[in-house]
Amino acid sequence: MDIQGRKLIKIATAGSVDDGKSTLIGRLLYDTHSLTTDKIEAIERSSKQRGYDYLDFSLATDGLVAEREQGITIDVAHIYFNTDKTNFIVADTPGHVEYTRNMVTGASTSQVAIILIDARKGVIEQTYRHFFISNLLRISHVVVAINKMDLVEYSEDVFLKIKADFDVLVGKSDFTEEQITFIPLSALKGENVTRKSEHMPWYVGNTLLDHLEVLEPEDLQESAAARFPVQLVIRPKTEAYHDFRGFSGKLYGNSLQVGDRVTVLPSGNESTIKSIHFFDQELESAAPGSSIVLTLSDEVDCSRGDMIVKSGEAPSSEKTISAAVCQVNSKALKVGGKYILQHGINRVLAKVEQIEAKIHTDFSGTEEADQLKLNDIGKVNLRLSKPIHFDSYHHSKSNGAFILIDEGTFDTVSVGFIE
Numbered sequence: 001m002d003i004q005g006r007k008l009i010k011i012a013t014a015g016s017v018d019d020g021k022s023t024l025i026g027r028l029l030y031d032t033h034s035l036t037t038d039k040i041e042a043i044e045r046s047s048k049q050r051g052y053d054y055l056d057f058s059l060a061t062d063g064l065v066a067e068r069e070q071g072i073t074i075d076v077a078h079i080y081f082n083t084d085k086t087n088f089i090v091a092d093t094p095g096h097v098e099y100t101r102n103m104v105t106g107a108s109t110s111q112v113a114i115i116l117i118d119a120r121k122g123v124i125e126q127t128y129r130h131f132f133i134s135n136l137l138r139i140s141h142v143v144v145a146i147n148k149m150d151l152v153e154y155s156e157d158v159f160l161k162i163k164a165d166f167d168v169l170v171g172k173s174d175f176t177e178e179q180i181t182f183i184p185l186s187a188l189k190g191e192n193v194t195r196k197s198e199h200m201p202w203y204v205g206n207t208l209l210d211h212l213e214v215l216e217p218e219d220l221q222e223s224a225a226a227r228f229p230v231q232l233v234i235r236p237k238t239e240a241y242h243d244f245r246g247f248s249g250k251l252y253g254n255s256l257q258v259g260d261r262v263t264v265l266p267s268g269n270e271s272t273i274k275s276i277h278f279f280d281q282e283l284e285s286a287a288p289g290s291s292i293v294l295t296l297s298d299e300v301d302c303s304r305g306d307m308i309v310k311s312g313e314a315p316s317s318e319k320t321i322s323a324a325v326c327q328v329n330s331k332a333l334k335v336g337g338k339y340i341l342q343h344g345i346n347r348v349l350a351k352v353e354q355i356e357a358k359i360h361t362d363f364s365g366t367e368e369a370d371q372l373k374l375n376d377i378g379k380v381n382l383r384l385s386k387p388i389h390f391d392s393y394h395h396s397k398s399n400g401a402f403i404l405i406d407e408g409t410f411d412t413v414s415v416g417f418i419e
Helices: 021-031 037-049 057-061 065-070 097-107 125-136 156-170 208-214
Strands: 007-014 077-082 086-092 112-118 141-147 179-184 232-234 246-250 261-265 269-278 281-283 291-296 307-310 316-327 338-343 346-359 377-390 401-406 412-418
Touching: 007 021, 007 097, 007 125, 021 077, 021 086, 021 112, 021 208, 086 097, 086 208, 097 125, 097 316, 097 412, 112 125, 125 156, 141 156, 141 208, 156 179, 179 208, 316 346, 338 377, 338 412
Parallel strands: 007 086, 007 112, 112 141, 141 179
Antiparallel strands: 077 086, 232 246, 246 291, 261 269, 261 307, 269 281, 269 291, 316 377, 316 412, 338 346, 338 401, 346 377, 401 412
């Protein structure tokens, strides 16, 4: 919740060229009164200059000059809008295969994915890739927005055919917890976006905005063991807090409360949570996502980079890991390559021991590969200079992700998800 008591929902959008993704986002901005007057006037003026007899809401998202010239999305943009109940952050990601890395990074922090399908084209190759990436990133809630229904005469048969084809795709997924919702709409006409369509009486579900509004952040939160990476040790050394020693960071996975028995990694020392502080408040418990300061009952050795977990719920601690990686750098990932692996706030040296396979993003399987090029996704085995304390990405997104960094240039090379 924000200070005004509104929920926060993070959304990633994906769609192919001309599926109407920018128009849909523009329509949401317009209908929720999230556009300034001068922006609306600019849209009206530009639409008129182009000879349109309608408002071109795709202009609302602007984007890069190159995007406007080409009429496509080539980079990730974050767009904000809100209603009385909810704040939304939309990661507008490109849908082309050559921008797979942008899709992965843009969707990596999202709770909901909206996959657009052109009603005239149905499920196509890009749809497979968009759904594959939502699976890879374990996005638990997917909205399949079947757009441009006005161009197929609002046909229920067309909608049902696309839904049936997509259900075949869902059957290929190994992520059984994923919830899929199908919504027929016309972003251009505003049908089933923020208001119910009179042209599709056969659809009895919510509009897109109503559907997003009923989602609860806690229902989209992953269920995982509590993980508290220590970012800073707090030692005020003032008269009022002369002996205060607290550990600040952000809590992931599950809640913690005063009295919980905890273990500090890597030392393995145990203690009990004495107090939990949030700014000037002292709390009895802290929810996942909270940025807090913990104090412990015992003077245990704990410093930046250590991790506090509930006793009996320790993560794996290994010097070798297997992971799925997406190559985000033009320099290929090769066997024997040496990198810096950043996991949370910790950095260790890493060597690529093996590239098991390159993964096809159309669910057709894998193929042998001796390197991973830009935008490739593959399975790799890494050997580390010292153990990291990790969970499988399937069980903990926050503690199961990492990046590989080039030792010489410090450029990010790969984004990884531990298996």
